[in-house]
Amino acid sequence: MAIELAPNGLPQSSQWLFPEYEFAGMTPDEYAGVIIERILNRGSWAEIRWLLDTYGKREIAKWVRAHGYRRLDKRAFNYWRNMLGIKRYTIPPWERTK
Numbered sequence: 001m002a003i004e005l006a007p008n009g010l011p012q013s014s015q016w017l018f019p020e021y022e023f024a025g026m027t028p029d030e031y032a033g034v035i036i037e038r039i040l041n042r043g044s045w046a047e048i049r050w051l052l053d054t055y056g057k058r059e060i061a062k063w064v065r066a067h068g069y070r071r072l073d074k075r076a077f078n079y080w081r082n083m084l085g086i087k088r089y090t091i092p093p094w095e096r097t098k
Helices: 012-017 032-042 045-071 074-083
Strands: none
Touching (some): 032 045
């Protein structure tokens, strides 16, 4: 199943995930963090396949390790942590237990 890409290289169907951004001005390189966040949280399977093809499993796992705890909802974070085999991840200091 092919996904239709917008002129900026992002899936056209993902435009609704970025209401506060000028979608046409977004690029996969410049907005990688927010694109990964929004698609992992609420994207379709076709958009997730595009995400994996675009950034690769290693880069997405790196992002989830560094930012997923804070920027993904708990359900999505736990799902992607398990799917990507992530054992260690960053927890903000204010949420760490002593």
